[in-house]
Amino acid sequence: MFNEMKIKKINIGDIELDNNIILAPMAGITDLPLRCLAKSGGAGLVYTEMMSAKALVRGDEKTKKLLKIADSERPVAAQIFGGDAYSVSEASKVVRDEGADIIDINLGCPAKKVAKAGAGAELLTNEKLVSEILESVVRSVDIPVTIKIRTGLLPSQNIAPEIVKIAQNCGIKMVAIHARPASQGHSGSPDLKSFAAACYNANIPVVANGGIVDEKTAADFLQLPNCAGIMIGRGALGNYSIFKRLKEFFNDGKKLSLPLKEEKMEWLKKHAQYSAEHYGEKKGFIVMRKVVHYYIKDLPNAAKIRDMFNKKVVTLSDFNELIKLI
Numbered sequence: 001m002f003n004e005m006k007i008k009k010i011n012i013g014d015i016e017l018d019n020n021i022i023l024a025p026m027a028g029i030t031d032l033p034l035r036c037l038a039k040s041g042g043a044g045l046v047y048t049e050m051m052s053a054k055a056l057v058r059g060d061e062k063t064k065k066l067l068k069i070a071d072s073e074r075p076v077a078a079q080i081f082g083g084d085a086y087s088v089s090e091a092s093k094v095v096r097d098e099g100a101d102i103i104d105i106n107l108g109c110p111a112k113k114v115a116k117a118g119a120g121a122e123l124l125t126n127e128k129l130v131s132e133i134l135e136s137v138v139r140s141v142d143i144p145v146t147i148k149i150r151t152g153l154l155p156s157q158n159i160a161p162e163i164v165k166i167a168q169n170c171g172i173k174m175v176a177i178h179a180r181p182a183s184q185g186h187s188g189s190p191d192l193k194s195f196a197a198a199c200y201n202a203n204i205p206v207v208a209n210g211g212i213v214d215e216k217t218a219a220d221f222l223q224l225p226n227c228a229g230i231m232i233g234r235g236a237l238g239n240y241s242i243f244k245r246l247k248e249f250f251n252d253g254k255k256l257s258l259p260l261k262e263e264k265m266e267w268l269k270k271h272a273q274y275s276a277e278h279y280g281e282k283k284g285f286i287v288m289r290k291v292v293h294y295y296i297k298d299l300p301n302a303a304k305i306r307d308m309f310n311k312k313v314v315t316l317s318d319f320n321e322l323i324k325l326i
Contacts (some may be wrong), residue, residue, distance in 0.1 A: 005222040007247045013144030013173040019044035020229025025079040033274035039073045041240025053082030053091035067098040077102035083118030085136040108150040110182035121182035134170035144173040151194040160198035179210040238294035268295040
């Protein structure tokens with residue numbers, strides 16, 4: 001059983017990943033600076049933030065900026081969402097032309113804004129439309145196409161096995177399954193049985209997502225037959241060495257220590273520098289407000305530090321003064 005949980009290389013179409021531990025796409029979070037940190041921490045693949053297909057098709061510059069990619073983070077998967085085959089396939093061409101290595105179609109986001117567009121998890125109940133979208137995208141581009149799904153909309157459903165079959169038939173190269181229903185959001189335990197049923201007979205890689213934060217939660221999925229890898233979201237924020245730690249544990253049996261305060265502060269400093277360079281100082285620190293709490297949450301004065309960061313830090317000089325107080 002332990003040998004089945006080895007961290008290994010996997011292929012997504014003609015792209016070989018160094019390992020099968022992947023950074024999950026997170027809307028408003030997995031921007032270029034954070035992806036570079038995850039890659040340096042050992043992630044085998046990183047994803048962009050989720051982007052609207054219709055916005056990409058109409059040439060929205062703000063959305064296209066989310067597609068800026070650094071060579072050091074490759075391979076990169078760009079995630080898009082949309083509710084019709086035309087807009088998603090046309091957006092896929094834009095993504096390909098902007099230099100993404102892989103296109104990922106979101107079939108799992110539970111957000112109301114995405115549901116209103118008939119996209120994300122809403123598509124799971126319309127297998128015909130899912131098939132139309134996937135077939136159209138695969139025909140439109142010459143790079144690998146993947147999807148990310150939920151087990152269903154409600155706890156009583158497990159739509160994932162059927163969606164995996166559809167994906168295979170349409171030429172999709174990998175499926176990532178968030179093993180919770182859309183109604184559950186990011187709370188509660190993942191449904192291991194539903195995930196196991198979805199990947200058991202799959203002939204393309206099926207990767208597990210949902211609640212993976214350490215060796216135990218990773219092993220819960222990796223021990224399941226035909227689980228091709230794991231995808232980590234919030235568990236990796238401010239904790240980018242988790243990718244290397246899991247690789248060491250499953251390949252060599254070494255349980256490395258969790259990052260100390262000093263390591264987290266080094267990650268935070270790098271993030272601040274990357275963000276300031278990417279966006280400019282003021283915007284860079286505004287964007288970082290979404291994630292700074294992941295770096296400082298275990299500190300005794302975390303609430304005060306976060307408040308100071310949000311209200312007073314707009315330059316690297318401000319940031320360096322704050323760091324002195326931590």
